[in-house]
Amino acid sequence: MGDETRERTTMRATIGQNWRRWALDYGIYVILALIAIVLSLVSPHFFQTSNLLNIFSQASMKAIIAIGVTMVILMAQIDLSVGSVAALAGAITAGVIQAMPAGWPTEAWLIVSIGAGLGVGALVGLVNGMFTVLRNIPSFIVTLAMLAIARGLTLLYTQGRPIFGLGEEFSVIAWADVLGVPVPVLIVLVLYLLAWLFLRETRLGRYVYAIGSNERAVELAGVNVRAIKIAVFALSGAMAALGGVVLTSRLDSAQPTMATAWELDVIAMVVLGGTSLYGGRGSVAKTLVGALILQTIANGLNLMNVQAYWQQVTKGAVILIALFIERTLRGREE
Numbered sequence: 001m002g003d004e005t006r007e008r009t010t011m012r013a014t015i016g017q018n019w020r021r022w023a024l025d026y027g028i029y030v031i032l033a034l035i036a037i038v039l040s041l042v043s044p045h046f047f048q049t050s051n052l053l054n055i056f057s058q059a060s061m062k063a064i065i066a067i068g069v070t071m072v073i074l075m076a077q078i079d080l081s082v083g084s085v086a087a088l089a090g091a092i093t094a095g096v097i098q099a100m101p102a103g104w105p106t107e108a109w110l111i112v113s114i115g116a117g118l119g120v121g122a123l124v125g126l127v128n129g130m131f132t133v134l135r136n137i138p139s140f141i142v143t144l145a146m147l148a149i150a151r152g153l154t155l156l157y158t159q160g161r162p163i164f165g166l167g168e169e170f171s172v173i174a175w176a177d178v179l180g181v182p183v184p185v186l187i188v189l190v191l192y193l194l195a196w197l198f199l200r201e202t203r204l205g206r207y208v209y210a211i212g213s214n215e216r217a218v219e220l221a222g223v224n225v226r227a228i229k230i231a232v233f234a235l236s237g238a239m240a241a242l243g244g245v246v247l248t249s250r251l252d253s254a255q256p257t258m259a260t261a262w263e264l265d266v267i268a269m270v271v272l273g274g275t276s277l278y279g280g281r282g283s284v285a286k287t288l289v290g291a292l293i294l295q296t297i298a299n300g301l302n303l304m305n306v307q308a309y310w311q312q313v314t315k316g317a318v319i320l321i322a323l324f325i326e327r328t329l330r331g332r333e334e
Contacts, residue, residue, distance in 0.1 A: 076279025125237020212279025
């Protein structure tokens with residue numbers, strides 16, 4: 001009788017463990033599906049193709065930024081400067097576009113302009129990484145300071161005024177489509193595929209996970225941890241800049257206050273997607289799902305004409321509940 005009881009107990013424990021593992025691996029996808037089903041019942045317009053493409057397009061800019069932030073958090077670091085970097089890169093890109101010399105082909109100058117914006121973003125990320133790694137200052141402090149510096153530089157560069165007149169060629173980035181699929185959506189899909197392949201299939205990608213799990217062990221294995229961490233911060237800056245370029249194209253102007261507080265939304269997307277703030281565990285694929293969840297909620301509340309203030313409350317509550325469930329399941333598993 002005792003052996004039978006133990007077998008039943010072991011079986012129940014195994015079933016519970018398997019269920020928790022399944023919930024951790026696939027629960028985020030179920031949550032997105034349930035939210036979509038509820039919103040489709042509330043609003044008949046939700047599942048219209050135009051609305052779904054709108055959700056993807058609106059989520060694309062923060063989703064791009066979230067790629068770099070995911071990699072930073074995988075290393076048990078943080079980047080709070082991404083919103084300000086996006087605004088600075090957008091302003092630089094717009095300013096360079098307006099300064100096009102006579103005789104230059106428009107398309108060629110757009111490449112130069114976008115390259116300038118991305119270069120500034122990568123440079124800011126490089127500075128973040130160097131202060132964090134070489135001077136051993138917590139990334140929270142470094143990137144918080146850079147948040148203020150980058151926003152101040154944006155206001156100085158624009159003199160507090162929007163930069164208009166960027167041309168139809170530049171707006172193609174945000175508003176064109178390929179076979180009915182918006183260009184920003186295609187950019188996101190390509191970037192996430194590349195990021196997924198990098199993290200899962202390359203040695204450097206595996207080092208990113210390993211650094212977040214046990215940085216000292218990676219150092220003892222002879223890996224140049226400092227160089228990898230600095231490079232990931234630079235990548236985060238470049239991704240923030242690309243998100244800012246797409247946003248500038250979407251607005252057809254560089255607003256000095258654009259992307260304000262985006263770092264909070266982006267970090268929420270990453271954490272909602274299951275990436276641990278303690279590093280070493282997470283997935284860019286789930287980060288994308290986290291971005292879609294937040295944007296789907298915002299879209300659904302707009303369709304229901306919910307007041308903007310309540311939208312913030314609802315979004316925050318959903319994030320908190322989802323994280324509570326994830327931590328509860330993770331704690332029991334561990």
